[in-house]
Each structure stands twice: as C-alpha cells, then as structure tokens.
Amino acid sequence: MTEHEDILRRDPRAEWIARNRLHPLHQAMTQVSAVVRGPSGLIRKNPHQVGFIGPNGMKRIDRLVGNGQATAGAKRRSVASQEVILPLHQVVEPNAYIMVVPDMAGGRLTAQDKDILGLAHELAKQRKAVNADENLAVVAVCFGESKETQFDEAGVDRLVHLSAAEYEGFAPEQRLQALLQLETRYQPKHWLFPDSVHGGTDLASRLAVKLDERPAAQAWQVSIDTTTCRAASGSQDIQRDTPRILMLLEECGQAIDETRHEVLPLALQVEFASEVRLEDKGLIAVDPNAVPLAEAEFILSAGNGIHNWQQFHDCAALLGATEGASRVAVDDGFMPRMRQVGASGTWVTARVYVAVGISGAIQHMQGIGQCDKIVAINTDAGCDMVKRADLAVIADSEEVLAQLCRLAEQHTGKTLQQNEASSEVSHVA
Numbered sequence: 001m002t003e004h005e006d007i008l009r010r011d012p013r014a015e016w017i018a019r020n021r022l023h024p025l026h027q028a029m030t031q032v033s034a035v036v037r038g039p040s041g042l043i044r045k046n047p048h049q050v051g052f053i054g055p056n057g058m059k060r061i062d063r064l065v066g067n068g069q070a071t072a073g074a075k076r077r078s079v080a081s082q083e084v085i086l087p088l089h090q091v092v093e094p095n096a097y098i099m100v101v102p103d104m105a106g107g108r109l110t111a112q113d114k115d116i117l118g119l120a121h122e123l124a125k126q127r128k129a130v131n132a133d134e135n136l137a138v139v140a141v142c143f144g145e146s147k148e149t150q151f152d153e154a155g156v157d158r159l160v161h162l163s164a165a166e167y168e169g170f171a172p173e174q175r176l177q178a179l180l181q182l183e184t185r186y187q188p189k190h191w192l193f194p195d196s197v198h199g200g201t202d203l204a205s206r207l208a209v210k211l212d213e214r215p216a217a218q219a220w221q222v223s224i225d226t227t228t229c230r231a232a233s234g235s236q237d238i239q240r241d242t243p244r245i246l247m248l249l250e251e252c253g254q255a256i257d258e259t260r261h262e263v264l265p266l267a268l269q270v271e272f273a274s275e276v277r278l279e280d281k282g283l284i285a286v287d288p289n290a291v292p293l294a295e296a297e298f299i300l301s302a303g304n305g306i307h308n309w310q311q312f313h314d315c316a317a318l319l320g321a322t323e324g325a326s327r328v329a330v331d332d333g334f335m336p337r338m339r340q341v342g343a344s345g346t347w348v349t350a351r352v353y354v355a356v357g358i359s360g361a362i363q364h365m366q367g368i369g370q371c372d373k374i375v376a377i378n379t380d381a382g383c384d385m386v387k388r389a390d391l392a393v394i395a396d397s398e399e400v401l402a403q404l405c406r407l408a409e410q411h412t413g414k415t416l417q418q419n420e421a422s423s424e425v426s427h428v429a
Helices: 012-019 026-032 069-080 110-129 170-187 200-211 309-319 325-330 364-368 384-388 397-412 416-429
Strands: 095-098 136-143 158-162 188-194 215-221 226-231 236-239 246-247 297-302 322-325 352-355 374-380 393-394
Touching: 012 322, 095 110, 095 170, 110 136, 110 188, 110 246, 136 170, 158 170, 170 200, 170 364, 200 246, 297 309, 309 322, 322 325, 352 397, 364 384, 374 384, 374 397
Parallel strands: 095 136, 095 188, 136 158, 188 246, 215 246, 297 322, 297 352, 352 374, 374 393
Antiparallel strands: 215 226, 226 236
16 A cells, blocks of 8 residues: 555545535435535535534534534434433522513514513522522513413513403503502512513503513613614614613524523403403494505415416405505506515514415515514415425415415305495595
C-alpha cells in the first residue's frame, strides 16, 4: 500500500446531486453522504440537515456536533422526543397571584395569549428574586366556551373558567363583575391583558376605571420596575413605572415551551350586584366583500387553478368569506385589482386564509405571512403554498369547493338564494 492509496477521492457526480435539490436522487444522496462540497471543492453545511426535534416538537440546532453527526442522530432524537415528558412546574400553597385574562379567540389560546403567559412567569421570577416570601402562581381567567387542551404546556398554574351563558358573546359588564370579585378575593400583584381588538383592551380599560389604576397600553417590554410602551403610532417608545394593569402587545415575552404546569382549578362564585345594561343581540349580517381585505378575518382566495368562477363566488358567499385572488387571476381579468393579495397587492392578517389553486409565488407568500391558519387546496403536492399551509387538501379545486358548498348549506340550513336575499336586506338596511 502506498501512502496515496487511503486518500479520499471526490465524486463530482455525487457532489452535484447533493447540491441539486430537484434531482430525484438528492434526498438519498444527502442521507448517505455526510460531507457536501460546493463547486469550488470546499465543504459546505446543509442547513436543512442541521438540528434535531426537541421535546416540545420544535426543531433545535445542535452546534456541538458536525453536520453529519447531527443528521445521523436526528432520527434517533426525534423518536425519543415523543417519549419525553416535560418537567412539572408546581406551585404549592401560593400566597400571591398574577392574573392573565387571555382573548381565547375561537375558544383557544392565541400566540399573543401564550406570550403573555410567558411574561407572567418572568415577572413571577423577578418578584421571587426580590422577595423570597412570595410564592406566586399564574392564573388564567377564561370566559365562555373553551376548546383549549394545552393549558399545562402554555404555563397556567391555576385556572378560573367561567363558562356560564352570561359570559358568552359580548358581555363586558358580567366579565367585569367577575374580575372585580377576583380582585377582592385574591388581590393579584398584576393584571395582564392582550392589547387587541378581541376584547382585551376594552375589558382592561373598564377594570382600570373601577380600580382607579393608570394602566399601561401598547406595552412590549416589561419588568417589575419599568415598562416600555409604544407611542405615536409605534414610532416612539415611552418608559414608565410598571403598573398593576398591563395591556400587552404580541411578542412581549417568550412563550413557555420547556415545562408543563398543574392547571389546578381556582373556585369563584360570581354574584351579580347590578342589572346588566348591555345586551348582546348577535352579529349584524354584512356582505363579506364589503370588509376591506386588510381587515378581513376569513379569506377565500383564488388562483390560476380556478376554472369555475361562478362556483368560487357561490362558495365564498355560503362560507361568509371575503374574496381574494393571486396576481395571475387579477392579471387575467377574473378578479378586480382591489382583491389582489401579496406584496404587490394587499398584505392580509386573516385568522383563516384558504388558498384555492394558488401555487405560492414569493410575493404572495409575503402578503400572507401574518395569517394565523392557512389552508391550501391544490393538485400539486410539492408547491410552495402546500409546504407553507397548516392544512393541505390535494384534490381538484372544483370538487372540493362543491363539497364545501354542500357542507355550508347543511350547517347553516340556508341555500345560496336565501343567503343572497338576507345580504341584500342587510345592505339596504
């Protein structure tokens, strides 16, 4: 054996396949080959292979090992992570409380709610460091129907769930009386509300008036001493002493992801001391297309994959969705320019965005970046919209929309003609 026989020989074809993600053998080649070289021969890291799945299901980057070792151990760690139980965070006999009143939009904790719960635990740690005698528990106060099943992973130590019919819908007076009785009984150190249009801002303002407190609005950086709030349409920051009542923006804190909590019930018997002056009569029927696209919460958007446009309009009317469109559909004249979604159209922040026959150009993906849930209906399982979607349906759009129309009619008990008649009456009124 010569001194050159054990030198590692490069395989230009294997390196080319490893760099070409569209090649049929790309995935198999990257799994076999631990080293990927660029055109110049230098070793390159594959960002798609670095990391492993942590106990909470999120991908973590392992910076202590090489790219190949991280890839080899990713499958082992992902299988083991399903068996990992997060450590339990317990609060035995709490003597102080931080009250969080989440929006619970749709009956579940929103991302903003989870950030606020994380901030509440951060405030509890800071107060504990200053006063060791305080044994703080984070309490979530929820009204109406709850579909949330992961209060323990969100950071809830104690739960007050008021599910009576009096708290359903728009019921600020009933909810305020419940909060005032919680204030009298438990004397919480802080009240945390989401600064949002879902009712958190209104309820926090009512409570501040009753308690004669000066709340902090648009707060995004909070400690036990100082609070930083947005001002002048977000162009300036104002610092002040941290009050008891805080109205918090999104990303004000880090959501809990490494511990689970007890979620023990906290009893409260509410006694209504006065008559209710506000009565919820329900939502007023409006034409969904009269809602500005940037403010719509439910959007049914059409792309190049739509061939039956009358069916698309009928489905949007039955679902009560605001119509949107991709740039291709607008350029072809099927939809007006005001309905275009994307970086070159309107940036949307819908709670549910249904993309029908949209492949997902980069400009369109930028425009829907702030949507909560994205549903893709497409025949191409490999398109960018399907990869981005929270739920994907790989089928012909015409068949899926026809089934959606039938389900909407069964759920509402109204046909398309009845919906059109009611919308015309509300428009005239």
